[in-house]
Amino acid sequence: MSRVDPKDYEARIGHVTTRLGGFFPGHSARVRGHDLHEFTVDKRWFDLYLFSLTGRELGDNERDMLEALWTFTSYPDPRIWNNRVAALAGSSRASAALGIGAAIAVTDADIYGLGPCLAAFDFIGAHVADSDEALLQAATDKLRRERRLGGYGRPVVAEDERIAPTMAKARALGLADGPHVRTAFRLDALLAEGRWRMRINYAALCSALHLDIGLTRDDYECILATIFLGGMPPVWKEHNQEAAGGLFPIPVDAVHYDGVTPRRWPD
């Protein structure tokens, strides 16, 4: 990317230039060169979402695969950290927009969510053409350097229950044998053979399928922001209807202090 000169900023005052379309009050709404309301007559919301984001009209099987990847990780469980934000917001009688928005923000995480997914996307994308030996070497180098490998291993349990249904769906849609999916499973097998007890998790498979479908890293980052969305509104709603403050009340003795001993504030 080249550097923008101050004069270019001056040329941008007061308007935005776009290829995406926009809102023309009382006249129309447009998306990437189409009238939105005409273009979407026979389309599903997810078609529009993907077209607006990527500029591509994906095949039905690709769209169904990507939608399934949202579906299979939409867990309405208020314990999961990002969902818990929405649930606590509901329990505290904060608005759904704020609770769900904040839950999405928290998905920008390091040990789950965007962090491992983007790391897996980068790694599998960079090593898809590697031999088994080179692939394992790259993975072990990364593990030794960073002590983790996005897409392999899992913070709560080792096995990932989303792998089997996702692969079943991918096989049914003819998308189970792309080069990135094969690389993701090659690495799973290589790690299982070695001393690394880290099995493939959803981040690797999800990333590989997005790579095989040809989405860019920016496309993928946007998708990841809301891929867990399906679990958030229901937990907000349930706990908004339960006793106020009733979700995970924490008693005093559930907080363990491990800091310094009592002292006086200096004069």
Next chain:
Amino acid sequence: MSERIHTRIWDESPDPRSPFLGQNVRLFGYDYYGDLVGRARWVEMLWLLFTGEAPTPDQSALLERLAVALANPGPRDPSVHAAMCGGVGGSPPAASLVAALAVASGDHGGAGELRRAMSAWATAGEAFDRVTDALTDQADDTGMWPGFSPLSHHTAHSVLDCLAALGRASLARRLTWLHQHEPSLSDAARCGLSLTGVAAAALTDLGMDLDQGEALFLLLRLPGTLAHAVEQSGKRHKQFPFFALNDITRSDDA
């Protein structure tokens, strides 16, 4: 998985009347309501929360100057602009704060850039060439140094005023260096020093690490941000810019 929260910040004793009533609350060992309230100043409390220790008078003096300097980034700042979008549409203050924090976290003009600038200031030493090398190492993908604004070749007078005011604090080291070398540094950058660069220098002089610096930078900007959002919520939306849109895929622009 643990069923307990582990913390070195908050300590309290149970009250036999209820599992949810606490007493004798201490923060980092200090009696919160018996000692801190009434004796600790706001900036001293901030220092304690982010470092775990009471500040020295010099540390709290510089932090207080920085807190005042960052308290209102002004309505042209993108994070404040985002907050005002919340205010003008009637969104609640919390939504405006969320909007502001999201934008203020960014790698351009936000906490991401602040971290890169702090990294440069902390490692650069005093020699001019070492500083420019450190800034180049932390440049973004267009070659822009952190702490400088691409909007102008010149440093705003208000930024220089702020730099001078912060530089009068006794702990000012990087700030003083920056004040002395700003003209040559801006020439080398081909753009002006920004308030983010000044804040990074102040936080470096305070000895903050990157996480502490980021936390304070995000937090200290919020009072003015919220004030601007609340102000817009009391105005007509037609007084707030909507801007023109040029859809270049459309031949007959509305």
